[in-house]
Amino acid sequence: MIEKQKYFAKTKKNLLDVYASVITNQVFGAPEVKKILGCTDTVSKDIMKKFRNMGIVIEVKGKGKGKYRFIYEDEIHD
Numbered sequence: 001m002i003e004k005q006k007y008f009a010k011t012k013k014n015l016l017d018v019y020a021s022v023i024t025n026q027v028f029g030a031p032e033v034k035k036i037l038g039c040t041d042t043v044s045k046d047i048m049k050k051f052r053n054m055g056i057v058i059e060v061k062g063k064g065k066g067k068y069r070f071i072y073e074d075e076i077h078d
Contacts, residue, residue, distance in 0.1 A: 001054055014039070014047055022070065029066040 034044035057068035
């Protein structure tokens with residue numbers, strides 16, 4: 001899904017790096033993205049926004065504000 005997006009190559013690389021670094025069912029947010037990429041707050045928040053816009057993350061309740069996990073294949077609704 002990430003490859004289909006019309007983002008700059010650097011943005012796609014960042015998205016793929018985060019996707020590869022986050023383990024299945026791991027809860028993450030902008031602070032974790034910042035740590036993975038070694039980027040600024042602005043970039044990490046933008047990456048999270050792109051994941052939300054693509055619909056590949058789902059919000060996790062009870063873990064703090066702005067926490068998500070990647071959706072499972074059986075949760076994908078085309």
